[in-house]
Amino acid sequence: EAGVAQSPRYKIIEKRQSVAFWCNPISGHATLYWYQQILGQGPKLLIQFQNNGVVDDSQLPKDRFSAERLKGVDSTLKIQPAKLEDSAVYLCASSSGLGAKYFGPGTRLLVL
């Protein structure tokens, strides 16, 4: 079974630029999550999708972050404009609803 795929793996941008991340979940997993993990901290949930509907985006900074999951499969997370404090690893995870969650390799973002 293929795992959760993410791209790019690394991204360096300047503040005020925009960036987009892509995630392809495990086949058949209805639930998809985007987490932000700042160095030394646990992952923080940004947004949770059930199929293509948003279940929880309470911690998503909506003035600059947006996410979509078209057709209930792939998802993209966008930051526009980026700030220095957005430097983090962005993790995508998927779940079949049985409780276990599997993470992708993450995208490391550095904002200069």
Next chain:
Amino acid sequence: QKEVEQNSGPLSVPEGAIASLNCTYSDRGSQSFFWYRQYSGKSPELIMFIYSNGDKEDGRFTAQLNKASQYVSLLIRDSQPSDSATYLCAVKNGNEKLTFGTGTRLTIIP
């Protein structure tokens, strides 16, 4: 109060000893509980989950859950240097939302 609390460590344990990792949570409606291992520079990897009060064993790992005390722990027996990592406790509510603690950094000393 944080939703999920863990001692950040570092926790140092001699090789071959038992490592004990602890986690408390604030939401009494939490339904399931997960332990992830995260090596430096890598993504979290699920190692155990538990739903019911009591103990659940898987190889060298034992998860313990006490819902009345809102407490979950992970025991690692016969600790190995390869167990050195950050261990993340996560708690799931009825909406499938998974909330993580800040993690405990474990070092196994050869």
